[in-house]
Amino acid sequence: MSLKRKYQEGYLNFGFTFQENNGYPLLQCVLCMKTLSNTSMKPYQLKQHLTTVHPEPSKNDRAFFKLKETGIQRVKLDSSGxxxxxxxxxxxxxxxxxxxxxxxxxxxxxxxxxxxxxxxxxxxxxxxxxxxxxxxxxxxxxxxxxxxxxxxxxxxxxx
Structure with missing residues (x-):
């Protein structure tokens, strides 16, 4: 049985939020919306994604990423279409x-x-x-x- 990592609130510092898929958390980049598997739920890999794919936004603070996360949640929760x-x-x-x-x-x-x-x-x-x-x-x-x-x-x- 493989180890299933859990999402930690600190991952938002690297620009990642999560969404559930069949009971397992999937990481989602708040900048490019790319989803990563559970095995990528390691701070080193998250930081590497942020600095290589998004070099400029990687200099932003947690408040910036929190704002982006709020926007993603708003889109997801918009059931009215x-x-x-x-x-x-x-x-x-x-x-x-x-x-x-x-x-x-x-x-x-x-x-x-x-x-x-x-x-x-x-x-x-x-x-x-x-x-x-x-x-x-x-x-x-x-x-x-x-x-x-x-x-x-x-x-x-x-x-």
Whole structure:
């Protein structure tokens, strides 16, 4: 029988929280959301992950990691699906912008060079900070616009 380690609160100093899976704790990095097995529940391995994968955030204190952990818990506990709904709306907005870019036959880079800065500036003037942070999540990069246009054209071809 193998030894099952238990999660210790001190692991948060290395940026790790835990989630249960079939009664066993799995470590989860609060920065990259990667889960590690029970055998990785050793301070040396946790510190190694933090310093190699996240060199800059590794200099932060426990309060920073606690804040990240709270965000993860909020997402996990959101049984209403509000987080999923919000992400779905952000992707929908990205598709709507890609459609407008395609209809107007503009360069795909116009999304990140003109449209997004205009939207954010208007939001700063008219809306609150929460709305601004939601609008900042809308992906309008060249690659995103291109892939959205390709997705929409493939969808049309299938129909």
């Amino acid at each position: 509000a987080f999923h709904q919000q992400a779905k709306l952000i992707v929908h907005a990205s598709y709507a912008i890609a459609l407008l870019v395609a209809k107007n036959k503009k360069l795909h880079t116009i999304g990140e060079t003109l449209i997004k800065p205009c939207i954010l500036e208007c939001a700063r003037i008219v809306l609150n900070k929460d709305a601004i942070s939601k609008l900042e999540q809308i992906s309008m990069s060249n690659d995103s616009i291109k892939s959205r246009i390709v997705d929409m054209s493939n969808n049309i071809n299938i129909r």
